[in-house]
Amino acid sequence: MTNRIKELREKQATIVTEARERLDQIDKADEARAKELETQHDAAMAEYDRLEKLIEREERMASIEKAAEQRAEEERARQRPGRGDAEARGQEDGDAPEYREVFHQFLRRGADLAELSSEERAILRAGVVSMETRAQTVGTTTAGGYTVPTELADMIVVSMKAWGPMYDGDVSTVFQTTSGNPIKIPTVDDTAVTAVAHTEGTALTDTGAKDVTFGQKSLDSYVFDTQFVRWSLELQTDSILDVETLLASLLGERLGRIANTQLTTGSGASAPSGVVTASTLGKTAASATAIASDEIIDLLHSVDPAYRQSPKVRFMFNDTTLAAIRKLKDGQGNYLWQMGDVTKGQPGTLLGYRYEVNQAMASIATGNKTMLFGDFGKYFVRKVGAPAIGVLRERFWPDLGIAGLIRFDGELGDSAAVKHLIQA
Secondary structure: OOHHHHHHHHHHHHHHHHHHHHHHHHOOOOHHHHHHHHHHHHHHHHHHHHHHHHHHHHHHHHHHHHHHHHHHHHHHHHHOOOOOHHHHHHHHOOOHHHHHHHHHHHHHOOOOHHHOOHHHHHHHHHHHHHHHHHHOOOOOOOOOEEEOOHHHHHHHHHHHHHHOHHHOOOOOEEEEEOOOOOEEEEEEOOOOOOOOOOOOOOOOOOOOOOOOOEEEEEEOOEEEEOOOEEEOHHHHHHOOOOHHHHHHHHHHHHHHHHHHHHHHHOEOOOOOEOHHHHOEEEEEOOOOOOOOHHHHHHHHHHOOOOHHHOOOEEEEEOHHHHHHHOOOEOOOOOEOEEOOOOOOOOOOEEOOEEEEEOOOOOOOOOOOEEEEEEEHHHEEEEEEEEEEEEEEOOOOOOOEEEEEEEEEEEEEOOOOOEEEEEOO
Protein backbone atom coordinates (compact mmCIF):
# COMPACT_ATOMS: atom_id res chain seq x y z
CA MET A 1 0.00 0.00 0.00
CA THR A 2 1.48 3.38 -1.01
CA ASN A 3 1.79 6.20 1.50
CA ARG A 4 -0.84 8.18 -0.44
CA ILE A 5 -3.37 5.34 -0.25
CA LYS A 6 -2.60 4.75 3.42
CA GLU A 7 -3.14 8.44 4.15
CA LEU A 8 -6.52 8.41 2.36
CA ARG A 9 -7.61 5.28 4.23
CA GLU A 10 -6.72 6.90 7.54
CA LYS A 11 -8.82 9.92 6.60
CA GLN A 12 -11.72 7.59 5.84
CA ALA A 13 -11.35 5.94 9.23
CA THR A 14 -11.54 9.33 10.95
CA ILE A 15 -14.61 10.30 8.93
CA VAL A 16 -16.41 7.07 9.84
CA THR A 17 -15.64 7.50 13.55
CA GLU A 18 -17.00 11.04 13.55
CA ALA A 19 -20.03 10.07 11.45
CA ARG A 20 -20.93 7.32 13.90
CA GLU A 21 -20.73 9.73 16.79
CA ARG A 22 -23.22 12.00 15.03
CA LEU A 23 -25.59 9.14 14.32
CA ASP A 24 -25.43 8.06 17.95
CA GLN A 25 -26.50 11.57 18.96
CA ILE A 26 -29.46 11.75 16.56
CA ASP A 27 -31.77 9.58 18.68
CA LYS A 28 -31.12 11.77 21.73
CA ALA A 29 -31.30 15.18 20.02
CA ASP A 30 -34.27 17.43 19.42
CA GLU A 31 -35.68 17.74 15.92
CA ALA A 32 -33.58 20.74 14.85
CA ARG A 33 -30.35 19.26 16.19
CA ALA A 34 -31.16 15.86 14.67
CA LYS A 35 -31.62 17.46 11.26
CA GLU A 36 -28.30 19.26 11.62
CA LEU A 37 -26.55 16.01 12.60
CA GLU A 38 -28.07 14.18 9.64
CA THR A 39 -26.83 16.90 7.28
CA GLN A 40 -23.33 16.66 8.78
CA HIS A 41 -23.42 12.87 8.54
CA ASP A 42 -24.45 12.93 4.87
CA ALA A 43 -21.71 15.44 4.08
CA ALA A 44 -19.16 13.22 5.84
CA MET A 45 -20.29 10.17 3.90
CA ALA A 46 -20.08 12.13 0.65
CA GLU A 47 -16.48 12.97 1.56
CA TYR A 48 -15.87 9.29 2.37
CA ASP A 49 -17.14 8.35 -1.11
CA ARG A 50 -14.95 11.00 -2.71
CA LEU A 51 -11.91 9.59 -0.93
CA GLU A 52 -12.91 6.07 -2.00
CA LYS A 53 -12.87 7.15 -5.65
CA LEU A 54 -9.46 8.76 -5.14
CA ILE A 55 -8.19 5.52 -3.59
CA GLU A 56 -9.53 3.50 -6.53
CA ARG A 57 -7.72 5.78 -8.96
CA GLU A 58 -4.51 5.64 -6.91
CA GLU A 59 -4.64 1.84 -6.76
CA ARG A 60 -5.32 1.66 -10.46
CA MET A 61 -2.43 3.95 -11.32
CA ALA A 62 -0.15 2.03 -8.95
CA SER A 63 -1.03 -1.17 -10.78
CA ILE A 64 -0.38 0.40 -14.18
CA GLU A 65 2.87 1.99 -13.02
CA LYS A 66 4.01 -1.33 -11.58
CA ALA A 67 3.33 -3.06 -14.90
CA ALA A 68 5.22 -0.30 -16.76
CA GLU A 69 8.18 -0.62 -14.38
CA GLN A 70 8.25 -4.37 -14.91
CA ARG A 71 8.31 -3.85 -18.66
CA ALA A 72 11.11 -1.30 -18.31
CA GLU A 73 13.12 -3.71 -16.15
CA GLU A 74 12.64 -6.48 -18.70
CA GLU A 75 13.84 -4.12 -21.43
CA ARG A 76 16.91 -3.13 -19.38
CA ALA A 77 17.70 -6.77 -18.74
CA ARG A 78 17.37 -7.54 -22.45
CA GLN A 79 19.82 -4.81 -23.37
CA ARG A 80 22.49 -5.70 -20.78
CA PRO A 81 25.75 -7.13 -22.13
CA GLY A 82 26.34 -10.83 -21.71
CA ARG A 83 22.83 -12.05 -22.39
CA GLY A 84 22.55 -15.78 -22.81
CA ASP A 85 22.14 -17.44 -26.21
CA ALA A 86 18.57 -18.45 -25.41
CA GLU A 87 17.60 -14.86 -24.67
CA ALA A 88 19.33 -13.62 -27.82
CA ARG A 89 17.49 -16.21 -29.88
CA GLY A 90 14.23 -15.04 -28.28
CA GLN A 91 14.86 -11.52 -29.58
CA GLU A 92 15.71 -12.81 -33.05
CA ASP A 93 12.41 -14.71 -33.04
CA GLY A 94 10.50 -11.43 -32.48
CA ASP A 95 9.61 -11.53 -28.80
CA ALA A 96 7.19 -8.99 -27.28
CA PRO A 97 9.70 -6.23 -26.29
CA GLU A 98 11.21 -5.95 -29.79
CA TYR A 99 7.81 -6.03 -31.48
CA ARG A 100 6.67 -3.34 -29.08
CA GLU A 101 9.56 -1.06 -30.05
CA VAL A 102 8.90 -1.48 -33.76
CA PHE A 103 5.17 -1.01 -33.25
CA HIS A 104 5.80 2.37 -31.58
CA GLN A 105 8.19 3.36 -34.37
CA PHE A 106 5.43 2.45 -36.81
CA LEU A 107 3.00 4.81 -35.04
CA ARG A 108 5.49 7.63 -34.57
CA ARG A 109 6.32 7.57 -38.29
CA GLY A 110 2.76 8.19 -39.34
CA ALA A 111 1.64 4.56 -39.42
CA ASP A 112 3.38 4.26 -42.77
CA LEU A 113 5.15 0.99 -43.51
CA ALA A 114 7.32 2.76 -46.08
CA GLU A 115 8.99 4.66 -43.21
CA LEU A 116 10.22 1.39 -41.70
CA SER A 117 13.22 -0.60 -42.77
CA SER A 118 12.71 -4.00 -44.35
CA GLU A 119 13.92 -5.61 -41.13
CA GLU A 120 11.43 -3.58 -39.05
CA ARG A 121 8.59 -4.45 -41.41
CA ALA A 122 9.45 -8.13 -41.07
CA ILE A 123 9.47 -7.88 -37.25
CA LEU A 124 6.11 -6.08 -37.29
CA ARG A 125 4.46 -8.70 -39.48
CA ALA A 126 6.06 -11.61 -37.61
CA GLY A 127 5.04 -10.15 -34.28
CA VAL A 128 1.39 -10.00 -35.32
CA VAL A 129 1.34 -13.70 -36.13
CA SER A 130 3.27 -14.53 -32.96
CA MET A 131 0.92 -12.60 -30.68
CA GLU A 132 -2.18 -14.01 -32.32
CA THR A 133 -0.82 -17.49 -31.75
CA ARG A 134 -0.08 -16.77 -28.10
CA ALA A 135 -3.47 -15.21 -27.53
CA GLN A 136 -5.19 -18.09 -29.35
CA THR A 137 -7.87 -15.77 -30.62
CA VAL A 138 -8.81 -14.06 -33.85
CA GLY A 139 -6.68 -10.98 -34.55
CA THR A 140 -7.29 -7.86 -36.63
CA THR A 141 -4.73 -7.69 -39.42
CA THR A 142 -6.98 -6.71 -42.32
CA ALA A 143 -7.20 -3.25 -43.89
CA GLY A 144 -3.65 -2.42 -42.88
CA GLY A 145 -4.20 -3.21 -39.21
CA TYR A 146 -1.76 -4.50 -36.63
CA THR A 147 -2.30 -5.96 -33.18
CA VAL A 148 -0.98 -3.88 -30.32
CA PRO A 149 1.77 -5.21 -28.04
CA THR A 150 0.81 -7.88 -25.51
CA GLU A 151 1.70 -5.57 -22.62
CA LEU A 152 -1.10 -3.19 -23.56
CA ALA A 153 -3.60 -6.06 -23.64
CA ASP A 154 -2.47 -7.01 -20.13
CA MET A 155 -3.05 -3.44 -18.94
CA ILE A 156 -6.54 -3.49 -20.46
CA VAL A 157 -7.39 -6.67 -18.54
CA VAL A 158 -6.25 -4.99 -15.29
CA SER A 159 -8.51 -2.01 -16.04
CA MET A 160 -11.43 -4.33 -16.74
CA LYS A 161 -11.10 -6.04 -13.37
CA ALA A 162 -10.94 -2.69 -11.64
CA TRP A 163 -14.15 -1.50 -13.28
CA GLY A 164 -16.61 -4.05 -11.91
CA PRO A 165 -16.64 -7.05 -9.59
CA MET A 166 -18.29 -9.64 -11.84
CA TYR A 167 -15.25 -10.05 -14.13
CA ASP A 168 -13.00 -10.67 -11.13
CA GLY A 169 -12.01 -14.22 -10.24
CA ASP A 170 -11.97 -13.28 -6.55
CA VAL A 171 -15.75 -12.79 -6.73
CA SER A 172 -17.11 -15.31 -9.23
CA THR A 173 -15.72 -18.58 -10.60
CA VAL A 174 -13.76 -17.67 -13.73
CA PHE A 175 -12.25 -20.02 -16.26
CA GLN A 176 -10.75 -19.47 -19.69
CA THR A 177 -11.05 -21.48 -22.88
CA THR A 178 -9.19 -21.19 -26.16
CA SER A 179 -12.24 -21.82 -28.37
CA GLY A 180 -15.80 -20.54 -28.26
CA ASN A 181 -17.82 -23.74 -28.63
CA PRO A 182 -20.72 -24.13 -26.12
CA ILE A 183 -19.83 -25.75 -22.79
CA LYS A 184 -22.45 -27.63 -20.77
CA ILE A 185 -22.32 -27.31 -16.98
CA PRO A 186 -24.40 -29.54 -14.68
CA THR A 187 -26.59 -27.88 -12.06
CA VAL A 188 -27.96 -29.38 -8.86
CA ASP A 189 -29.64 -28.19 -5.64
CA ASP A 190 -29.62 -31.02 -3.08
CA THR A 191 -29.85 -28.90 0.07
CA ALA A 192 -33.46 -29.94 0.84
CA VAL A 193 -32.82 -33.71 0.62
CA THR A 194 -31.83 -35.70 3.73
CA ALA A 195 -31.08 -39.28 4.65
CA VAL A 196 -33.67 -41.35 6.58
CA ALA A 197 -33.61 -43.61 9.61
CA HIS A 198 -32.78 -47.24 8.89
CA THR A 199 -34.60 -50.18 10.49
CA GLU A 200 -32.42 -53.16 11.29
CA GLY A 201 -33.07 -56.18 9.11
CA THR A 202 -35.10 -54.34 6.48
CA ALA A 203 -34.12 -53.72 2.87
CA LEU A 204 -33.17 -50.23 1.79
CA THR A 205 -35.96 -48.32 0.08
CA ASP A 206 -35.50 -47.87 -3.65
CA THR A 207 -38.43 -45.77 -4.82
CA GLY A 208 -36.39 -43.12 -6.63
CA ALA A 209 -37.64 -40.44 -4.24
CA LYS A 210 -34.09 -39.66 -3.11
CA ASP A 211 -32.52 -39.56 -6.57
CA VAL A 212 -30.42 -36.50 -7.30
CA THR A 213 -32.07 -34.14 -9.78
CA PHE A 214 -29.55 -32.72 -12.21
CA GLY A 215 -30.05 -29.81 -14.56
CA GLN A 216 -27.89 -28.36 -17.29
CA LYS A 217 -26.91 -24.91 -18.46
CA SER A 218 -24.82 -23.81 -21.41
CA LEU A 219 -21.93 -21.36 -21.43
CA ASP A 220 -21.54 -19.79 -24.84
CA SER A 221 -19.21 -17.06 -26.16
CA TYR A 222 -20.88 -13.73 -26.81
CA VAL A 223 -18.73 -11.08 -28.49
CA PHE A 224 -18.60 -7.43 -27.44
CA ASP A 225 -16.42 -4.66 -28.87
CA THR A 226 -15.27 -1.19 -27.79
CA GLN A 227 -15.91 0.59 -31.08
CA PHE A 228 -12.95 2.59 -32.31
CA VAL A 229 -10.99 5.06 -30.22
CA ARG A 230 -9.43 7.56 -32.63
CA TRP A 231 -6.48 9.85 -32.05
CA SER A 232 -4.44 12.11 -34.29
CA LEU A 233 -0.99 11.55 -35.65
CA GLU A 234 0.04 14.83 -34.00
CA LEU A 235 -1.11 13.57 -30.60
CA GLN A 236 0.86 10.37 -31.09
CA THR A 237 4.06 12.11 -32.14
CA ASP A 238 3.97 15.31 -30.07
CA SER A 239 2.03 14.57 -26.87
CA ILE A 240 3.74 14.69 -23.52
CA LEU A 241 1.10 12.21 -22.32
CA ASP A 242 1.63 8.47 -22.24
CA VAL A 243 -0.83 7.71 -25.04
CA GLU A 244 -0.39 3.98 -24.59
CA THR A 245 -1.44 4.11 -20.92
CA LEU A 246 -4.36 6.40 -21.77
CA LEU A 247 -5.62 4.05 -24.48
CA ALA A 248 -5.26 1.03 -22.21
CA SER A 249 -7.38 2.82 -19.62
CA LEU A 250 -10.07 3.85 -22.13
CA LEU A 251 -10.39 0.44 -23.74
CA GLY A 252 -10.26 -1.30 -20.37
CA GLU A 253 -13.08 0.89 -19.06
CA ARG A 254 -15.25 0.25 -22.12
CA LEU A 255 -14.74 -3.49 -22.02
CA GLY A 256 -15.05 -3.53 -18.24
CA ARG A 257 -18.34 -1.63 -18.29
CA ILE A 258 -20.00 -3.93 -20.81
CA ALA A 259 -18.63 -7.10 -19.22
CA ASN A 260 -19.73 -6.15 -15.71
CA THR A 261 -23.15 -4.95 -16.91
CA GLN A 262 -23.84 -8.10 -18.90
CA LEU A 263 -22.65 -10.41 -16.13
CA THR A 264 -24.85 -8.49 -13.67
CA THR A 265 -28.11 -7.83 -15.51
CA GLY A 266 -27.75 -9.64 -18.85
CA SER A 267 -31.06 -11.03 -20.08
CA GLY A 268 -29.83 -14.53 -20.96
CA ALA A 269 -31.45 -14.18 -24.40
CA SER A 270 -28.60 -13.97 -26.93
CA ALA A 271 -26.55 -12.55 -24.06
CA PRO A 272 -25.03 -13.72 -20.78
CA SER A 273 -27.46 -14.54 -17.98
CA GLY A 274 -26.59 -11.91 -15.38
CA VAL A 275 -26.38 -12.85 -11.72
CA VAL A 276 -29.29 -10.53 -10.85
CA THR A 277 -31.41 -12.02 -13.63
CA ALA A 278 -30.63 -15.60 -12.59
CA SER A 279 -31.00 -15.08 -8.83
CA THR A 280 -34.14 -16.16 -6.98
CA LEU A 281 -36.34 -14.18 -4.60
CA GLY A 282 -35.07 -14.00 -1.04
CA LYS A 283 -37.01 -11.07 0.42
CA THR A 284 -39.53 -8.45 -0.69
CA ALA A 285 -39.04 -5.09 1.02
CA ALA A 286 -42.09 -3.46 2.54
CA SER A 287 -41.17 -0.09 1.03
CA ALA A 288 -40.46 0.98 -2.52
CA THR A 289 -38.01 3.64 -1.36
CA ALA A 290 -36.16 2.14 1.60
CA ILE A 291 -34.63 -1.03 3.05
CA ALA A 292 -35.10 -2.01 6.69
CA SER A 293 -32.41 -3.69 8.76
CA ASP A 294 -34.64 -6.69 9.48
CA GLU A 295 -35.16 -7.17 5.74
CA ILE A 296 -31.43 -7.50 5.18
CA ILE A 297 -31.29 -10.11 7.93
CA ASP A 298 -34.20 -11.96 6.30
CA LEU A 299 -32.40 -11.89 2.94
CA LEU A 300 -29.28 -13.34 4.55
CA HIS A 301 -31.20 -16.19 6.14
CA SER A 302 -33.15 -16.93 2.96
CA VAL A 303 -29.92 -18.47 1.66
CA ASP A 304 -29.22 -21.97 2.94
CA PRO A 305 -26.50 -22.09 5.65
CA ALA A 306 -24.50 -24.48 3.45
CA TYR A 307 -23.86 -21.62 1.01
CA ARG A 308 -23.06 -19.15 3.77
CA GLN A 309 -19.85 -21.04 4.56
CA SER A 310 -18.35 -20.42 1.12
CA PRO A 311 -15.26 -18.17 0.86
CA LYS A 312 -17.06 -16.27 -1.92
CA VAL A 313 -20.29 -15.59 -0.02
CA ARG A 314 -21.12 -11.87 0.16
CA PHE A 315 -23.64 -9.10 -0.39
CA MET A 316 -23.79 -7.03 -3.58
CA PHE A 317 -25.45 -3.66 -4.27
CA ASN A 318 -24.67 -0.30 -5.81
CA ASP A 319 -23.18 2.71 -4.08
CA THR A 320 -26.43 4.57 -3.40
CA THR A 321 -27.82 1.48 -1.70
CA LEU A 322 -24.66 1.26 0.40
CA ALA A 323 -25.19 4.87 1.46
CA ALA A 324 -28.66 3.95 2.79
CA ILE A 325 -27.35 0.81 4.52
CA ARG A 326 -24.68 2.74 6.42
CA LYS A 327 -27.37 4.42 8.52
CA LEU A 328 -29.15 1.21 9.56
CA LYS A 329 -28.97 -0.36 13.03
CA ASP A 330 -30.14 -3.68 14.42
CA GLY A 331 -32.53 -4.09 17.38
CA GLN A 332 -29.69 -3.52 19.85
CA GLY A 333 -28.62 -0.25 18.25
CA ASN A 334 -25.55 -1.72 16.52
CA TYR A 335 -24.74 -0.60 13.01
CA LEU A 336 -25.15 -3.31 10.37
CA TRP A 337 -22.28 -1.85 8.34
CA GLN A 338 -18.82 -2.18 9.85
CA MET A 339 -15.77 -0.47 8.46
CA GLY A 340 -12.74 -2.66 7.78
CA ASP A 341 -9.33 -2.34 9.38
CA VAL A 342 -7.17 -0.29 7.01
CA THR A 343 -4.00 -1.22 8.88
CA LYS A 344 -4.60 -4.91 8.18
CA GLY A 345 -6.15 -4.55 4.73
CA GLN A 346 -9.48 -5.94 5.94
CA PRO A 347 -12.54 -4.85 3.91
CA GLY A 348 -15.75 -3.43 5.36
CA THR A 349 -18.52 -5.87 6.25
CA LEU A 350 -22.30 -6.02 6.52
CA LEU A 351 -23.68 -8.31 9.25
CA GLY A 352 -20.23 -9.89 9.36
CA TYR A 353 -20.12 -10.66 5.61
CA ARG A 354 -18.13 -8.99 2.85
CA TYR A 355 -19.89 -6.92 0.23
CA GLU A 356 -19.20 -5.78 -3.32
CA VAL A 357 -20.23 -2.41 -4.76
CA ASN A 358 -21.58 -3.03 -8.26
CA GLN A 359 -22.76 0.06 -10.12
CA ALA A 360 -24.58 -2.06 -12.70
CA MET A 361 -27.19 -2.95 -10.07
CA ALA A 362 -30.39 -0.92 -9.74
CA SER A 363 -30.93 1.77 -7.11
CA ILE A 364 -33.71 1.67 -4.53
CA ALA A 365 -36.99 2.23 -6.41
CA THR A 366 -40.28 0.46 -7.05
CA GLY A 367 -39.85 -3.10 -8.30
CA ASN A 368 -36.04 -3.02 -8.48
CA LYS A 369 -33.81 -5.86 -7.33
CA THR A 370 -31.48 -3.77 -5.21
CA MET A 371 -29.49 -6.28 -3.17
CA LEU A 372 -28.01 -9.73 -3.64
CA PHE A 373 -26.65 -12.17 -1.09
CA GLY A 374 -25.18 -15.61 -1.55
CA ASP A 375 -22.32 -17.73 -2.79
CA PHE A 376 -21.02 -15.95 -5.90
CA GLY A 377 -18.64 -18.84 -6.46
CA LYS A 378 -21.67 -20.58 -8.01
CA TYR A 379 -21.71 -17.94 -10.75
CA PHE A 380 -19.51 -19.08 -13.64
CA VAL A 381 -17.77 -16.62 -15.95
CA ARG A 382 -16.33 -18.08 -19.12
CA LYS A 383 -13.64 -16.03 -20.90
CA VAL A 384 -12.73 -17.03 -24.44
CA GLY A 385 -9.09 -16.37 -25.27
CA ALA A 386 -7.63 -12.94 -24.55
CA PRO A 387 -8.99 -9.55 -25.60
CA ALA A 388 -8.26 -8.98 -29.29
CA ILE A 389 -6.86 -5.48 -29.77
CA GLY A 390 -6.00 -3.92 -33.11
CA VAL A 391 -4.83 -0.64 -34.70
CA LEU A 392 -5.89 0.44 -38.18
CA ARG A 393 -3.52 2.65 -40.18
CA GLU A 394 -5.49 3.18 -43.41
CA ARG A 395 -9.15 3.58 -42.49
CA PHE A 396 -8.58 6.79 -40.47
CA TRP A 397 -5.48 8.08 -42.26
CA PRO A 398 -3.73 10.32 -41.31
CA ASP A 399 -5.23 9.68 -37.89
CA LEU A 400 -5.13 6.34 -36.09
CA GLY A 401 -7.80 4.11 -34.60
CA ILE A 402 -7.65 1.38 -32.00
CA ALA A 403 -10.41 -1.04 -30.98
CA GLY A 404 -10.81 -4.14 -28.87
CA LEU A 405 -13.23 -6.99 -28.52
CA ILE A 406 -13.80 -9.74 -25.98
CA ARG A 407 -15.77 -12.97 -25.88
CA PHE A 408 -17.36 -14.22 -22.67
CA ASP A 409 -20.51 -15.63 -21.07
CA GLY A 410 -21.90 -16.05 -17.58
CA GLU A 411 -24.36 -18.40 -15.85
CA LEU A 412 -25.51 -19.01 -12.29
CA GLY A 413 -24.97 -22.73 -11.83
CA ASP A 414 -27.19 -23.02 -8.75
CA SER A 415 -30.17 -20.65 -8.54
CA ALA A 416 -30.52 -21.31 -4.79
CA ALA A 417 -27.01 -20.04 -4.10
CA VAL A 418 -27.71 -16.33 -4.75
CA LYS A 419 -30.93 -14.56 -3.77
CA HIS A 420 -32.17 -11.01 -4.22
CA LEU A 421 -34.12 -8.43 -2.26
CA ILE A 422 -36.73 -6.63 -4.36
CA GLN A 423 -38.47 -3.35 -3.53
CA ALA A 424 -42.25 -3.35 -3.17
